[in-house]
Amino acid sequence: MIEEPQVETHGVSDVDAACAAAHGAFDAYRATEAEARASFLEAIGEEIVALGDALIETACRESGLPRGRIEGERGRTVGQLGLFAGVLRRGGWMGLRIDSAMPDRAPLPRPDLRLRAVPLGPVAVFGASNFPLAFSTAGGDTASALAAGCPVVVRQHPAHPETGAMVASAIRAAAERCDMPAGVFGELSGPGNALGAALVADPRIAAVGFTGSRAGGLALTKIAQERDVPIPVYAEMSSINPVILCPEALRARGAALGTAFVGSLTMGAGQFCTNPGLVVAIEGEGLDAFVDAAGAALAQAAAQPMLTPGIHAAYEAGVAALDGHAQVDLVARGQVGEGVAQNQAAFFRTDAQAFLADAALGHEVFGAASLLVVCRDEAELVAVLAAAEGQLTATLQMDAGDTALAARLVPLLELKAGRILANGWPTGVEVAHAMVHGGPFPATSDGRTTSVGSLAIDRFLRPVSYQNLSPELLPAVLRDGGQNGAPVLIDGVQH
Amino acid sequence: MIEEPQVETHGVSDVDAACAAAHGAFDAYRATEAEARASFLEAIGEEIVALGDALIETACRESGLPRGRIEGERGRTVGQLGLFAGVLRRGGWMGLRIDSAMPDRAPLPRPDLRLRAVPLGPVAVFGASNFPLAFSTAGGDTASALAAGCPVVVRQHPAHPETGAMVASAIRAAAERCDMPAGVFGELSGPGNALGAALVADPRIAAVGFTGSRAGGLALTKIAQERDVPIPVYAEMSSINPVILCPEALRARGAALGTAFVGSLTMGAGQFCTNPGLVVAIEGEGLDAFVDAAGAALAQAAAQPMLTPGIHAAYEAGVAALDGHAQVDLVARGQVGEGVAQNQAAFFRTDAQAFLADAALGHEVFGAASLLVVCRDEAELVAVLAAAEGQLTATLQMDAGDTALAARLVPLLELKAGRILANGWPTGVEVAHAMVHGGPFPATSDGRTTSVGSLAIDRFLRPVSYQNLSPELLPAVLRDGGQNGAPVLIDGVQH
Numbered sequence: 001m002i003e004e005p006q007v008e009t010h011g012v013s014d015v016d017a018a019c020a021a022a023h024g025a026f027d028a029y030r031a032t033e034a035e036a037r038a039s040f041l042e043a044i045g046e047e048i049v050a051l052g053d054a055l056i057e058t059a060c061r062e063s064g065l066p067r068g069r070i071e072g073e074r075g076r077t078v079g080q081l082g083l084f085a086g087v088l089r090r091g092g093w094m095g096l097r098i099d100s101a102m103p104d105r106a107p108l109p110r111p112d113l114r115l116r117a118v119p120l121g122p123v124a125v126f127g128a129s130n131f132p133l134a135f136s137t138a139g140g141d142t143a144s145a146l147a148a149g150c151p152v153v154v155r156q157h158p159a160h161p162e163t164g165a166m167v168a169s170a171i172r173a174a175a176e177r178c179d180m181p182a183g184v185f186g187e188l189s190g191p192g193n194a195l196g197a198a199l200v201a202d203p204r205i206a207a208v209g210f211t212g213s214r215a216g217g218l219a220l221t222k223i224a225q226e227r228d229v230p231i232p233v234y235a236e237m238s239s240i241n242p243v244i245l246c247p248e249a250l251r252a253r254g255a256a257l258g259t260a261f262v263g264s265l266t267m268g269a270g271q272f273c274t275n276p277g278l279v280v281a282i283e284g285e286g287l288d289a290f291v292d293a294a295g296a297a298l299a300q301a302a303a304q305p306m307l308t309p310g311i312h313a314a315y316e317a318g319v320a321a322l323d324g325h326a327q328v329d330l331v332a333r334g335q336v337g338e339g340v341a342q343n344q345a346a347f348f349r350t351d352a353q354a355f356l357a358d359a360a361l362g363h364e365v366f367g368a369a370s371l372l373v374v375c376r377d378e379a380e381l382v383a384v385l386a387a388a389e390g391q392l393t394a395t396l397q398m399d400a401g402d403t404a405l406a407a408r409l410v411p412l413l414e415l416k417a418g419r420i421l422a423n424g425w426p427t428g429v430e431v432a433h434a435m436v437h438g439g440p441f442p443a444t445s446d447g448r449t450t451s452v453g454s455l456a457i458d459r460f461l462r463p464v465s466y467q468n469l470s471p472e473l474l475p476a477v478l479r480d481g482g483q484n485g486a487p488v489l490i491d492g493v494q495h
Numbered sequence: 496m497i498e499e500p501q502v503e504t505h506g507v508s509d510v511d512a513a514c515a516a517a518h519g520a521f522d523a524y525r526a527t528e529a530e531a532r533a534s535f536l537e538a539i540g541e542e543i544v545a546l547g548d549a550l551i552e553t554a555c556r557e558s559g560l561p562r563g564r565i566e567g568e569r570g571r572t573v574g575q576l577g578l579f580a581g582v583l584r585r586g587g588w589m590g591l592r593i594d595s596a597m598p599d600r601a602p603l604p605r606p607d608l609r610l611r612a613v614p615l616g617p618v619a620v621f622g623a624s625n626f627p628l629a630f631s632t633a634g635g636d637t638a639s640a641l642a643a644g645c646p647v648v649v650r651q652h653p654a655h656p657e658t659g660a661m662v663a664s665a666i667r668a669a670a671e672r673c674d675m676p677a678g679v680f681g682e683l684s685g686p687g688n689a690l691g692a693a694l695v696a697d698p699r700i701a702a703v704g705f706t707g708s709r710a711g712g713l714a715l716t717k718i719a720q721e722r723d724v725p726i727p728v729y730a731e732m733s734s735i736n737p738v739i740l741c742p743e744a745l746r747a748r749g750a751a752l753g754t755a756f757v758g759s760l761t762m763g764a765g766q767f768c769t770n771p772g773l774v775v776a777i778e779g780e781g782l783d784a785f786v787d788a789a790g791a792a793l794a795q796a797a798a799q800p801m802l803t804p805g806i807h808a809a810y811e812a813g814v815a816a817l818d819g820h821a822q823v824d825l826v827a828r829g830q831v832g833e834g835v836a837q838n839q840a841a842f843f844r845t846d847a848q849a850f851l852a853d854a855a856l857g858h859e860v861f862g863a864a865s866l867l868v869v870c871r872d873e874a875e876l877v878a879v880l881a882a883a884e885g886q887l888t889a890t891l892q893m894d895a896g897d898t899a900l901a902a903r904l905v906p907l908l909e910l911k912a913g914r915i916l917a918n919g920w921p922t923g924v925e926v927a928h929a930m931v932h933g934g935p936f937p938a939t940s941d942g943r944t945t946s947v948g949s950l951a952i953d954r955f956l957r958p959v960s961y962q963n964l965s966p967e968l969l970p971a972v973l974r975d976g977g978q979n980g981a982p983v984l985i986d987g988v989q990h
């Protein structure tokens with residue numbers, strides 16, 4: 001028999017207790033061995049799987065996302081926890097460094113210096129509506145913060161409260177099974193912005209992970225900056241993920257690109273941070289074929305339910321603004337849906353001069369809407385890319401004959417995006433070591449970081465140097481020979 | 496014949512040209528080979544040395560610091576440039592990662608993912624008054640930013656304009672000698688705050704390095720956060736560097752500790768970020784000997800000129816506030832100096848309850864002033880340390896019999912400071928790989944970083960992921976076998 005998920009509703013007055021519990025757990029939790037935390041992360045994954053079909057059904061019902069997608073997302077969530085377990089066991093996350101003492105150096109001896117990363121403190125995690133599992137209660141922010149040794153207080157997303165409550169119960173079960181300190185995980189549920197604002201303002205919170213809207217991310221960042229002790233906010237916010245159609249690729253396979261583009265655009269009702277909201281091409285052979293094929297595919301695209309009525313309303317407003325723009329032409333709309341909050345896909349077209357003249361054309365419309373910007377030449381293409389804001393991704397659709405052009409563009413794209421991809425679509429974000437799901441503002445609030453992949457753990461760590469400490473006082477991993485296989489930089493050389 | 500240094504004075508209207516030049520140099524500079532940048536850094540060091548005695552004399556005259564200190568600082572500056580040259584050649588700074596493609600993975604193939612760090616863009620560097628060479632025009636911020644591939648615009652410190660101009664000429668000579676792009680280094684000189692404010696606000700500036708006062712660092716941080724595109728500010732601001740006198744050490748060598756403490760306190764008129772402004776001890780045997788010896792040494796301490804009349808006035812105001820505090824007793828003052836801006840050292844004493852009752856007692860008085868806080872027991876000692884703000888350093892003076900106490904304190908100190916040291920004094924900051932000269936707010940504005948040591952380069956880098964790019968499009972260091980000895984994480988394993 002499946003228990004009904006219990007969703008408590010919290011108010012601002014509950015923030016104090018949640019933060020006190022996280023703070024109270026911090027010393028014991030950061031003192032746990034990396035292996036113990038690795039087992040804890042794996043246990044969370046096991047407990048999530050043990051929730052069985054009830055979790056899948058609940059997440060589908062609350063998000064409107066199809067079963068296959070949610071099942072895949074559960075696999076991704078469990079895999080992500082496992083990735084960080086592996087990171088903990090390999091030890092590179094500690095950033096170990098040892099500089100040997102030189103007692104005879106003149107004029108002054110060099111001290112013994114040893115360095116490792118330590119966790120920042122309790123982390124506030126804001127679940128995202130569009131990934132009710134992989135970017136929510138036990139998503140990448142939670143996994144990386146727990147891996148780092150930081151207790152987590154999740155502000156559950158109001159769009160999927162039951163899913164959140166079920167996953168929270170799995171985390172608590174894992175914490176109990178692994179003898180983790182009480183308070184290592186807490187949650188706050190309920191509507192409105194005041195709860196999250198109070199959480200970020202609490203002096204015991206040391207960092208914030210957020211995936212959501214630009215307005216939401218900026219509001220939390222402001223609160224964090226205005227505290228007596230400011231804290232870092234890692235907000236993944238806004239990206240339109242330019243796709244560049246290079247001339248040879250367009251000539252060779254314009255129609256196929258159009259069809260494939262619509263597949264990426266409409267996946268999950270376009271509700272991905274990496275949704276291709278901007279297509280940039282130079283006028284030429286194959287462009288008409290691309291537009292025709294994309295328009296035809298889009299016209300057939302079935303309506304899909306959006307995550308919340310609010311997201312749907314914002315989407316409709318964004319599409320209406322494009323539709324009413326004097327320099328923007330509608331290429332095609334998707335199918336009209338039945339029922340509430342149905343996403344009707346949309347594809348528009350403009351030219352480079354119009355795009356350059358109106359910054360609003362470069363703003364995200366969250367959902368399956370995209371804008372083709374047609375350029376007269378490479379100079380206009382470069383100008384459009386240079387004018388675009390910071391992005392999570394930039395994609396080159398290219399053939400061998402486009403290599404010279406692409407090579408000229410890559411240095412520009414490096415300044416604009418966290419990930420550059422060729423001949424794929426941006427909507428798949430691999431959970432891996434070499435992934436960057438981040439990028440210059442406003443893609444994120446801190447372009448030096450990623451929220452997906454193993455590098456995400458760095459967000460919740462800071463380095464501490466130990467000078468002339470006796471072995472008894474040093475962390476075990478910094479004692480001579482205590483690295484246990486973890487990478488260590490000794491006198492500047494990586495071992 | 497030595498040329499007279501030419502000090503131009505710039506106004507806000509000059510900021511545009513300086514930033515345009517840096518922006519214009521960025522693409523060419525970031526495209527240089529790491530080896531070329533390493534040679535450039537070494538050439539800067541050579542050109543600084545080639546300035547000869549004129550630089551030493553100028554820096555002594557402008558700073559009031561003694562010749563031996565300035566000569567040592569020149570060595571440190573040149574050594575620091577050499578450290579980053581070594582970092583560039585070893586390649587770990589790039590953070591290379593490769594995840595192999597898995598074309599046959601089900602349900603979806605895994606793409607080829609490769610990651611490296613790229614430079615942020617032009618960096619604004621604010622020279623510090625207290626280190627006219629090592630933390631100024633060609634100091635650690637400049638060296639690490641140039642190493643990262645970022646052009647630098649230095650806002651010269653008005654307290655040593657001629658020194659700054661001479662070092663700037665050395666950097667320009669090195670840039671020319673090494674065929675670096677024009678604009679890789681620029682400078683702005685002149686009085687007032689408007690110049691620096693305009694520099695940080697310029698949209699072409701991508702990051703800021705600053706060493707100075709809390710008020711100055713916070714003002715620049717606010718400007719950076721309020722830009723259309725916010726940028727990171729690495730401000731090293733305010734620290735009182737607690738020194739904990741453990742009971743056994745006090746019993747065994749209280750008097751010797753007192754004398755040595757005054758040596759650290761009064762070095763350079765106390766004008767070090769790591770100056771020991773707070774001493775914490777538990778009542779007991781040896782404490783009187785410490786206080787007596789420290790008082791006697793301090794009473795003999797010669798007055799020393801401070802860097803600027805403004806710094807001296809702030810010091811006098813801070814000392815007067817301590818002197819007039821009802822719960823604070825004066826232990827001793829140093830010698831009164833002759834001439835302007837002479838630092839008269841000061842040592843005060845209070846108890847834990849008074850310290851805990853007034854946060855102002857934990858604020859920095861920049862100069863040779865320190866406060867002893869006497870605690871009744873370990874619980875009070877812990878409370879005092881817990882109440883202290885974030886620090887650059889925390890020092891344990893301890894003997895073998897203090898190990899158990901020290902082991903209980905280290906976890907707390909890890910949360911409070913960037914560097915923990917035993918049986919030394921915080922005022923020596925080794926330029927090394929395992930150094931952290933940073934710490935939680937307000938020691939710095941970003942406690943995840945260091946401004947001294949090779950890890951400082953990370954402040955000016957961000958990761959970019961390359962997905963399925965052909966070898967021709969990949970940076971050479973990410974091609975198969977192209978790492979040229981640089982460390983690389985392949986499928987999660989460090990090589």
